[in-house]
Amino acid sequence: MRLVFYSRTDDPAPWRQALTAALPDLDFRVWPDIGDPAAVDCTLVWKPPPGWHCQFPALRAILSLGAGVDALLEDPDLPAGIPVTRMVDAGMGRQMAEYAAYGVMHFHRRMQEYARLQRERHWQPIEPVMARDFPVGIMGLGVLGRQAADLMVAMGYPVHAWSRSDKSVRGVTAHVGQEALPGFLAAVRVLVNFLPLTAETRGLISATLLARLRPGSYLVNLARGGHVVEADVLAALDSGQLGGAMLDVFEHEPLPADSPLWHHPAVVITPHIAAVTLADDAAAQVIDNLRRLAAGLDLRGLVNRQRGY
Ligand code: NDP
Numbered sequence: 568m569r570l571v572f573y574s575r576t577d578d579p580a581p582w583r584q585a586l587t588a589a590l591p592d593l594d595f596r597v598w599p600d601i602g603d604p605a606a607v608d609c610t611l612v613w614k615p616p617p618g619w620h621c622q623f624p625a626l627r628a629i630l631s632l633g634a635g636v637d638a639l640l641e642d643p644d645l646p647a648g649i650p651v652t653r654m655v656d657a658g659m660g661r662q663m664a665e666y667a668a669y670g671v672m673h674f675h676r677r678m679q680e681y682a683r684l685q686r687e688r689h690w691q692p693i694e695p696v697m698a699r700d701f702p703v704g705i706m707g708l709g710v711l712g713r714q715a716a717d718l719m720v721a722m723g724y725p726v727h728a729w730s731r732s733d734k735s736v737r738g739v740t741a742h743v744g745q746e747a748l749p750g751f752l753a754a755v756r757v758l759v760n761f762l763p764l765t766a767e768t769r770g771l772i773s774a775t776l777l778a779r780l781r782p783g784s785y786l787v788n789l790a791r792g793g794h795v796v797e798a799d800v801l802a803a804l805d806s807g808q809l810g811g812a813m814l815d816v817f818e819h820e821p822l823p824a825d826s827p828l829w830h831h832p833a834v835v836i837t838p839h840i841a842a843v844t845l846a847d848d849a850a851a852q853v854i855d856n857l858r859r860l861a862a863g864l865d866l867r868g869l870v871n872r873q874r875g876y
């Protein structure tokens with residue numbers, strides 16, 4: 568079986584090592600050294616250019632190196648009818664939960680204000696808020712959001728979660744569907760976004776949504792930049808409707824040097840590192856799917872291409 572690896576950010580070496588150790592017959596190719604495109608059975612990819620998959624006439628599966636498959640599914644030339652799989656946790660749940668916890672604590676423990684006070688050499692305690700009085704709102708209670716919710720519950724925060732279908736998670740107040748969104752937003756002090764980027768969720772974090780939060784709430788976005796209307800977030804920060812934002816993902820990555828987000832005093836920026844796919848943790852899923860593909864079995868982590876995640 569021939570597999571082509573494509574990523575501008577992931578090192579193929581550990582993947583080659585892990586996959587060929589488990590599957591000695593695998594012909595592991597790294598783009599652009601692919602040989603005859605007609606001999607390619609499957610791809611292992613992160614953000615290939617639009618139309619890239621059209622060159623493989625005998626393609627049988629597309630395996631995403633990431634959990635989010637929005638960039639792949641937005642390709643109008645992605646071959647129809649080919650199964651697409653995504654990473655399911657694969658070591659990212661723990662990393663995402665850590666990032667979310669850091670973001671929540673950054674705002675809850677007023678680290679933004681203390682950083683400013685330190686710059687001013689001003690010794691000024693701020694009235695503390697207990698975790699029990701700082702409800703956290705998780706948008707998207709899937710594989711990754713669930714782990715963050717569990718961690719927040721363990722940390723003593725009241726946790727609310729919003730998702731499409733009903734979920735029962737210990738210690739978490741569930742809000743289900745579009746009609747439950749206003750109540751969810753009104754209940755929380757910090758909004759943590761774990762949604763997949765789909766036609767339904769693109770641009771969701773807009774002025775309308777932000778206006779439903781309590782004044783001075785906070786935003787942690789570690790899902791996708793496309794969820795956020797950046798100009799609306801900036802306006803909400805400037806008006807005080809948002810007290811601060813921690814942003815890991817952006818509509819345009821890398822974030823352009825002239826973006827006003829870079830130097831906004833209430834914004835923390837990281838370069839899409841909330842979680843990374845590590846071959847050590849994730850190769851087992853790919854190996855399992857390659858064995859399944861060879862045996863003609865259904866693949867695991869299958870994406871619903873119509874739904875968009
Ligand atoms: P899942 O598919 O497991 O979970 C998605 C959740 O979102 C589900 O609970 C789903 O509801 C909910 N959801 C989807 N659409 C809607 C909607 N329209 N309204 C309400 N809820 C909705 O995804 P993962 O948890 O594995 O990943 C989440 C995202 O995290 C990825 O898509 C990716 O964008 C991002 N990510 C970011 C990383 C980073 O480094 N910054 C790293 C890894 C992932 P339901 O359960 O009812 O289907």
Ligand code: OXD
Nearest residue numbers: 632633634635842843
């Ligand atoms: C992913 C990501 O979706 O890293 O896996 O953003």
